[in-house]
Amino acid sequence: MSVETFDVAIIGSGLAGQSLALRLAEHRRVVIVTKRTLSDSASAWAQGGIAAVLDPADSVESHVSDTFDAGAGLNSRAATQHVVENSRRAIEWLIDRGVPFTRDEDTPTGYHLTREGGHSHRRIIHAADATGAAVQATLSHQVAAHPNITVLERHIAIDLIPGSKLGQTDRGCLGAYVLDIDNEHVKTLRASATVLATGGAGKVYVYTTNPDTATGDGIAMAWRAGCRVANMEFIQFHPTCLYHPQAKSFLVSEAVRGEGGLLRLPSGERFMPEHDPRAELAPRDIVARAIDFEMKKRGLDCVFLDISHKPAEFLKSHFPTILARCQELGIDITRQPIPVVPAAHYTCGGIVTDLQGRTDLPGLYAVGEATCTGLHGANRLASNSLLECVVFSEGIADAILAQPVLPPLPLPPWDESRVTDADEEIVISHNWEELRRFMWDYVGIVRTNKRLLRAQHRIRLLTREIDEFYANFRVTNDLIELRNLVTTADLIVRSALRRKESRGLHFSRDYPGTQSRPRDTVLRPRKTSAK
Missing domain, CATH: 3.90.700.10 (Succinate dehydrogenase/fumarate reductase flavoprotein, catalytic domain)
Structure with a gap:
């Protein structure tokens, strides 16, 4: 079993992961782990653009107000203010990187700004109707060419390595185990800082606008490693697929x-x-x-x-x-x-972080759709997602660079001594289909307690089957994704059952009213369970 050592390990290759890697690479040795290729991510599928206060007629206050209105008042004031105040800086960084946003010389900004639902001003800077692809292509070229960035394509993270698992109570996250999908070989990645930039969990539903890679990996891994997650009941369904x-x-x-x-x-x-x-x-x-x-x-x-x-x-x-x-x-x-x-489009909840992407586990950071920063509240405002990726990547880079690179510790190799090759892979595909179908039927746009309890019962049965399968057979890409999906589905349902109101994306027929005081739904793991 191979052990590879880096200063920073970034799990995920979307805008959040790539922008962070480029900010760090002048000072740290970085590895990016991506399940497919460097350019494969939900970011590349983003069409509309990036919301930012660029027009002189617009204002930070207006953008913040629109974000709170869309988020049904559940947004964090500090996070929202932080992101919007840094929106121009984020766009300027992308322009300096060479992103070809659509020009319009007749406007004060020199760029065409469009408007989207929930916005009171034209503030969406874009590259025609394929903004994510344009941004991803620009950054991917620079990431691939940087001598301080290693890219592991067709590798999927299995689990994080918390120091507590090795008796190192004074050390937090020490890296991650990752599977080389093509060679079916597990590697140990050792890193002073680890970042989850894995995106959302749209594939937990039958109908989604997300790519096949959106299986909630980072959220599930962080939960198993002992991190809090919040507001998982707020799954945004895009109106027009x-x-x-x-x-x-x-x-x-x-x-x-x-x-x-x-x-x-x-x-x-x-x-x-x-x-x-x-x-x-x-x-x-x-x-x-x-x-x-x-x-x-x-x-x-x-x-x-x-x-x-x-x-x-x-x-x-x-x-x-x-x-x-x-x-x-x-x-x-x-x-x-x-x-x-x-169709299911965006996961508004996720791993709880502060304004510099720190999680509950020292040395572990998270950025992008896998997180709950407080920006989106109960419903994400259109085109705030890519903005969040760029703004938070700068904060995380600052936090990582402010810390010394810790000396590497000896890590145990992945243990396959008690497992065999799976004899019935069909079990995985059947469980995958069953999970996605009942999540769509019972945990969709309109919910009831009865539907949620039905889903919870099925999730518990599936969890037992998958845990048994995971304990006895060698890991595969499909098994890892299914395990993460069922964990994420459980977090969504548990969060939905706790919210006794209708707010934003969570609409319950049993609780159609909205409570006067908005509260986050925060789930805390009972114990660390990462392998």
Whole structure:
């Protein structure tokens, strides 16, 4: 079993992980662990853009207010203020790195700013309708070329290595065990600082806009290592995922509604004005519930997003990716509405951190969608996610660089002496499908205690099966992901059962009212259980 030593180990290769690696690499030896390739992440799928206070007519106060409004008042004032106040600085850092944001010389900023649901100003800087891809491509090229950054592609983290497991009570996280997926070989990564930048958990649901890698790995690993998680009940369902049998996980950007797109029933009738005075520009939780309500009320498979009233040239320049993908499927968005349905999109809760990404385990940091920083509250405001990644990566880099590199300790190799190769891999695929289906049915956009308890019962049965499988057979990529998914699903359901109100993304028929005082749902592990 090989042991590799680095100053900093970053698990995850999205915008959070890559921006942090580039900030650290001049002073530290960094390794990035990614399940697929360097460019594969949810960040690369982001279409709309990055929210920031750039226009002189906009203000920090306005952006903060919009964030609190979308987050149903559950946001942390300190975290929200911190992120918004540093938003311009974050964008300038990306521009300095060469990200090709869409220009508009007729504006005070020199860049085209769009508007999305929940925002009171145009403040979304973007690269056409493929902002995440543009940012990821720019940074990936620089990460791959940096001599101080090692990239382990097709490697998946299995678990963290807390010092307490080795009797080192004065040391926190010492690194992680990772599986080389192709060679089926477990490596021990030793690091003075470890960072979880693993993204969210959208794959816990059947229908999601997330890539297949979004399996809650960081959240589950941190929980097993003894870290608190918070607000896991708040799963954001994006209102407009393309509805087509050949369109797996294709998101139709919020910016389509921001630029005038209208939601219609099959009859052509609009319905959003009946649900909220902001109509199509209401925050995502409201729009998603409205679509869910109309579909269930009328027995519909989908609703329609119509932007065909805009000039064709406008659509080609602003939404080239969406236009091209729809055309591949026989949908001409310049003449036809787009069939859409809600789908699981963003995990608003996660690992509890401070403003410099520190977790409860010394030496372990977390950044991006895997975290609960307090920014998003009960519902993330559109385009605040990529902003959070860049702002917090700077704070974490400062915190890590302020600490000395600790001398490496001898770490035990991964123990496979008591396991064998799995004899029935079909068990994993069946459990995966069962989990994702009942989570969609029982822990979706609208919830009840009865549904949540049904889900909890099934999760407990699955957990026992998976734990037994994990204890007796060699780890594989699918087994690691399934184990993390069922842990994450358990955290979501436990959090949802604790919230005795409806707030933001958590809507309960048993508790339709909203309590006057917003409170976080914080879960604390009973004991450290990482292997």
